[in-house]
Amino acid sequence: MKKSFLYYKTILIHTLAAILIGLIIGAVDALFGRVLLTITDFRQEHLYLLLPFLGPAGLLILxxxxxxxxxxxxxxxxxxxxxxxxxxxxxxxxxxxxxxxxWITHLFGGSAGREGVAVQMGAAISHTIGRKLHVQNNARLYLLIGMAAGFAGLFQTPLAAVFFALEVLVAGSLFYEAVIPCLAASFTAGFTSHLLGLEKFSVIVSDKLVFTPDTIVKLIITAVIFGIIGGSFAWCLQAAKKRLASWFPNVYFRILITGICLSLLLLFIHQGRYTGLGTNLISAAFENQTIYPYDFLLKFGFTVITLAAGYQGGEVPPLFAIGCTAGILLGNLFGLPVALTAALGYAAVFGSATNTLLAPVIIGIEVFGPQNAVYFLIVCSIAYACNGNMTIYGRQRQYQGQEWQSRSSK
Amino acid sequence: MKKSFLYYKTILIHTLAAILIGLIIGAVDALFGRVLLTITDFRQEHLYLLLPFLGPAGLLILxxxxxxxxxxxxxxxxxxxxxxxxxxxxxxxxxxxxxxxxWITHLFGGSAGREGVAVQMGAAISHTIGRKLHVQNNARLYLLIGMAAGFAGLFQTPLAAVFFALEVLVAGSLFYEAVIPCLAASFTAGFTSHLLGLEKFSVIVSDKLVFTPDTIVKLIITAVIFGIIGGSFAWCLQAAKKRLASWFPNVYFRILITGICLSLLLLFIHQGRYTGLGTNLISAAFENQTIYPYDFLLKFGFTVITLAAGYQGGEVPPLFAIGCTAGILLGNLFGLPVALTAALGYAAVFGSATNTLLAPVIIGIEVFGPQNAVYFLIVCSIAYACNGNMTIYGRQRQYQGQEWQSRSSK
Known part of the structure; x- marks a missing residue:
């Protein structure tokens, strides 16, 4: 009973600390996110002035x-x-x-994400605060609190952020003890960044799917393809890094040459359509604007090369864009409800590239409304299983299911 | 690449086997469930004839x-x-x-569940089939397939069944590799038992909750109470088993005496209101019929004693009943939307007693519709964290988060 009391007292302390951390991280997220939006708008307006300098900008970053x-x-x-x-x-x-x-990557038109900042920044701030508190063995807990808060503050999907943090470090295991502090940090960060003017991306998908054997088979095939896309993204990113490193052993040379090639291609293929986060593609997908059948492939390729060259930002928003443009294509191909298929792709490609299952399901619920929760669960589960166990996080570990078999039952 | 191909070939074989298993288990579930419903109706009509024989019926079971x-x-x-x-x-x-x-337990009015049958039966059938297939090291996989199919066939909540099977053996870890075969078995079992006439319990909760600081605090307190109720149920069940065993070392004597006392109390306290599964309480809760403030406590007590004495059936439907009657009470007390609070209790008490987090959230979505998914996530997470780490499954193991820290990162 005593131990139990201590346990809940510890949780309470961590939760109070998590609220403070959520406040700080939410504010930093808002600052980062709002500047990034301004930069994105500025780039769109001055594309021909900025994009040619992507190569030298890479040099500066490095x-x-x-x-x-x-x-x-x-x-x-x-x-x-x-x-x-x-x-x-x-x-x-x-x-x-x-x-x-x-900011530099996005100002000059690299195709990259922004969650890398949020998660690294959140983890770093929270880790520092956790160390100051001198509570024993809490490094991992505070790291997760920070990751959850960073993700939640930026995307304003607090529940998905919690599960992303809980499941991303070790694929196949959840660090359940961190649930309450992570929830507190996530919601605080989400509210804070919202108050400071960062807006949530949200679309209500009102498509209805009729459950017939025909649609079930189509949905399963679609899910398998999403899984393959996500897995391939992770695989290609790793392969591209190796390939570029062997072609250009000098890192400065590598980012300069790749950057110059990128800027030329990005400029001449649809005038900057594939620069930046990919939010233009996501908006186009859900606002019935033109989506080309090759959109997902080009965004895929440009993002892989941008990141492999050494530019910064992360992978997640481009993965969202790749998933929903692929969803538009597959929805039209199979005669499935198009907006719903795009939404499913948005979530499932993210999940299969990061090797997470619950985070994408909950992202689906938080971004597209809960009415299609069941489809998100089915499609993301299948995609997760079909990603060939790849992940964009090279340091992620695999939980070995067999391990506990050798432990005693007491 | 070869290994990867083999992996997917194996998954395909397991999935085909899982569909077959789902068919068989769905049919057995339908048989079991329909007979149980007939027995329940028969008991309600002849309560005064049957309930007095609960003690001797216990002797027969033993x-x-x-x-x-x-x-x-x-x-x-x-x-x-x-x-x-x-x-x-x-x-x-x-x-x-x-x-x-x-069937005997329910015919004579014991307060017990029915999922024990479904899960044990599913696991036993699937395990036997898995052994016949001679695929290496698949004992655990086939066990989970069977548990998922058994649960899904009985409750017709196929997704919750999958996650229940995945997370119940080892608290805090998920056996993700089993996702696809379990999904196949679950959906097949659910469809089969539905075709054979077993109906799904489902209520659409249209209550809307306004997110104010006031309701958030009330919701958190409610969630903590649900967690304590679920944890206490698990604790009391263990304690009652020990206590009865020390009072009556002879097992036959134990079940006879306890059974006789139970039958007297069940008969005189509201004439059989607390016998059986508790579906009468669940219906009353969602159809605006009378719910007494002490309903949840009495159902709690009677179920604990019935099971501790040695009657069969399981705990889950009574836990649903305890949760939603407690939810009615708390909803009225705090001025929260009553039907929604009852629905949250239905899920959260089940989760905190079985020490599972995802299964109750998904049960909430599958039984009460997806529109409140976010509340189920929040309330079940908090309840899970506040159950004192108790579980009705004495053999459940705890995943030790620290363990993987010693493993190498390769």
Missing amino acids: FLYRKLSPKSLGGMGLIFDTGFQENKHIPKLLVPLIMLTT | FLYRKLSPKSLGGMGLIFDTGFQENKHIPKLLVPLIMLTT
Whole structure:
């Protein structure tokens, strides 16, 4: 009974700390996100002036990291290692560096995400606060609190953020003890960034799907394809990094040449359609504007090359864009409700590329409304199983189901 | 690449086997469930004739088990041990015995569930088929397939059934590789039992909750209480078993005396209101009929004593009844939407007593419609965290989050 009391007292302390962390991270998310939106608008208006300088901008990004904090280049890998207690310190400069370099990436038209900033920044801030509290063995807990808050503040999907943090470190296991503090941090960060003017992306999908054997088979095939797309993205990203490194052993040379090639291609193929986060594609998908059948492939390719070259930002919003443009294509092909299929792709491709199952289901519910929860569960489960166990997070671990078989039952 | 191909080939074989298993288990579920409904109606009509014989009926149950297959008395514990590969054989007589003795329990008015039958029967049938297939190391997989199919066939909540099977053996870890075969088995079992005339319990809750700081605090308090109720149920059941065993070392004497006392109390307190599954209380809760403030406590007490004495059937439907009657009480007390609070209690008390998080959330979505998915997630997460880590499944294991920290990252 005593132990139990102590347990709940500890949870209470962590939860109060998590609310404070959520406030700070929500505010930083709002700052980062609003500047990023301004930058995106500015780029759209001055595309021909900015995009040609993507190569030199890459040099600047790399120079800043190498000069100021080479360790910070570890990025998400560094965060994962901290979670596994193989790294103790997250450099102080990681947060300003990742924010600044992501802004630069987007200003000059790289095709990249923004969740990398949110999650790394959240983890770094929360980790620092957790260390100051001197509560024993809490490194992993505070890391998860920070990741959840960072994700929630940026996307304003607090529940998906919690499950993303709980399941992303070790595929196939959930760190359930962190549920309450993570919920507190997530909701606080989401409210804070919302109050500070960051808006949530949300579309209500009113498509209805009739459950016939025919649609079930089509839905399963669609889900398998989403899984393959997500898995391939993770695989290609890894392969592209290796390939570029073998072609250009010099890192500066690598980012400069790749950046120049990228800027030419991005400019001449549909004039910047595939730059940035991909929110233009997502809007087009749900507002019945033109989606080309090859949109998902080009966004896929440009994002892989941008990130493999060394630009910053993350993968998630482009994955959303890839998923929903692929969904439009498959929905039309199979005669499934198009907006619903796009929404399912949005969630499922994200899940299969990050090797997570619950986060994408809940993202689906939080972004597209709960009325299709069952379809998100079915499609994301199948996609998850069909991703060939790939993940964009190279440092993610696999939970070995067999392991507990050797433990005694007491 | 070869390995990957083999992996998907294996999944395909398991999935085809799972569909066959789902068909068989769905049919058995329908048989069991429909007979149980007839028995329940028959008991309601002849309550004064049947209830007085609860004590002798207990003797018969015990006699059957002891005479025919004492090992089958292990029940859910036996299923869990098989999952952990500490038991290799599930007795052939387990299935007919658990079905028959659950019918007897309900015919004479014991307060018990029915999912024990479904899950044990499903696991036993699937385990036997899995062994015949001679695929290496698949004992656990086939056990989960069977548990999912059994649960899905009986309650016709196929997605909740999958997650229940995935998360119940080891609290805090999910056996994700089993997702696809379990989905196939679950949906097949659900469709089959539905075709054979078993109906799904479903209520659409149209209550709307306005998200104000006031309601958030009330919702959190309600969730904490649900968690305490579920945790206490698990604790009391264990304690009652020990207490009865120390009072009556002779098992026959134990079930006879306890049964006689139960039948007297069940008869005189509201004439049989607390007998059986508790579906009468659930209907009353959602059809605006009278719910007494003490309903949840009495159903709680009667169920604990019925099961501790040695009657069969399981805990889940009474837990649903306890949860939603407690929800009615708390909803009225706090001025929360009453039907919604009852629905949240239905899910959250089940989750906190079984130490599962995702299964109750998805039960909430499948039974009460997806529109309140977010509330089910919040309330079930908090209830899960506040159950004092108790569980009605004594053989359930805890996943130790620390364990993977010692593993190498490769």
